[in-house]
Amino acid sequence: MTRRLNLRSLAAACTAAGLLVSCGGGTNQTAAPAGSGAAAPAAAPAAIDSATSATVSGKVTFAGTPPAPSPIKLSSDPYCQKANAGLMTETELVGPGGAVQNVFVYVKDGLGDKTFTTPSDPVVLDQKGCQYTPHVIGIQIGQPLQILNSDSTLHNVHGLPKANKEFNQGQPIQGMKTTHTFSTKEVMIPFKCDVHGWMNAWIGVLDHPFYAVTGADGTFSLKGLPPGTYTIEAWHEKLGTQTQMVTVGAAESRDVAFTFKGA
């Protein structure tokens, strides 16, 4: 009798443990897009008048000796090692003439209460060769962010915002897509893959379309701005931020230069 009871106790304990374990699932639902009910603009979106709209453009440069990118060790995943041998760090990409790549330049202030139409076209963040492409992107509130896994290895997409909701989505199958939207303005949101510790990206979420990311030549262009006085900020993941005030009249173009200095 004692033996039978004890065997029953053992079975009950196992069952209870199993139930407890199985009750906690459903992370895919938990990690669903944070801002799927994105706020609709309160007022009618402002139309951009191409006849009077201004442009702020310029270049971001680095003064001093830029640090050289270093090689990334990919041996923890044979696929990555094969797919993207020789991958280098992207934290500080400085080209000829000190041109700084991957700087997020945007209108930080000056647009007042104007609202703008949210594009329905998705912004694509690809995971290709165990690397996020592009490394820095901008997006508007409510605009879909399509996260794609082009690799035949597993990735997890882990966004670590402060103002928006954190999420962590697994993408174990090649070609998998996840769509995510943000509900709150936030510059910048870091993204990382915890499977491949070297993979990271940055996303700037704004309530307007006036942003750009510098290319290999360090240049940027903010087009379609209404005439006015603006605070323009240049953000870089390693070099920090710089701001400048600029005033543009109707159909006017102004150049703004940002220079980051080495440590």
Next chain:
Amino acid sequence: MLPLFAALVAASTAALIFAGGLVTSTGSGLSVPDWPNTYGWFMWAFPMSKMVGGIFYEHAHRLIASTVGFLIVVLAAWLGRVEPRRWVRRLGYLALGAVIAQGILGGITVLWYLPDAISIAHAGLAQIVFCLTVAIALATSPGWTRGYAQLPTSNSQLPRRLSVTDDRTLQHMAIVTTAVIYAQILVGATMRHTGAGLAIPDFPLSFGQVIPPHWDAKIAIHFAHRVGAAIVTLLILATAGHVFFHHGRRLELRRPAILLLLLLAVQITLGALTVLSQKQFFINSLHVVNGALVLVTSLALTLRAHRARFIDAGSTKQDPAYDDSQAARTFLPDDARRAKSGEARDERAGVRA
């Protein structure tokens, strides 16, 4: 067989703590976003070929944890069937409850993106599970149940200047030392999970000075861990010194005291290397598991110092193993014969019957 199995469970728990240390040290805690499944697969069906990058550490930790959990279920059931002492049976049930809670904490911390409080609780409860399995292994060991041998003396008189039973000083010192080591581990876990492991980048000084010249929350928690290490060192030296001076012939006390000193030296070295190597993940994880070994060694010393207090504890029957005259006896050649013939086991069986 039960003592051997209990020791195996304790050893596997140590391995689990090391695996958990690797997860945090490699930053792999969220490399598997779902739980209890792994990327939608049932845990045990997840293909080995897909255990790449951080998944290797996180998924391996889950597999080892499940195995240890199963072993503890078996241990608790086994104790429930054959163990005459109620308090030992209760330790088994407690270990089972603790390991289930530990598994749930581990799952919650993944689903909630590693909140500091849950991750620290997960680290702290891991030590409790380890302590419980070690306590069970100790309580079921032949030395505990039959009484410990003692080094023979050069003269005929036993060196019982202080008996273990009466040495309240040792009992209190051992309790305080174990409690402070546990507190130190909690401070260390807080430092790890709040990313303060390199808040003070140099060692042994802090920013080139004895006391950090500037402070923030991370520097404070890091410095608290260093101060804690100094306090633990003093307590272990004092406790071990007391054992050597007053109970030098009691092997059951002297051995853990020696081991404690060795583990302490290793632990301080690993702590220093963790900082100097910029938290190299393997060194960092060894520091975690060695800290757990310091804790359970101190616990073993504490329990042995209190062994006489467990006489008949929680049991309605007197176990001859707790005859105090045996606890303090000298080692006799006859002991080996008794152990071999299983005479002591027969005695206990007689009591149970």
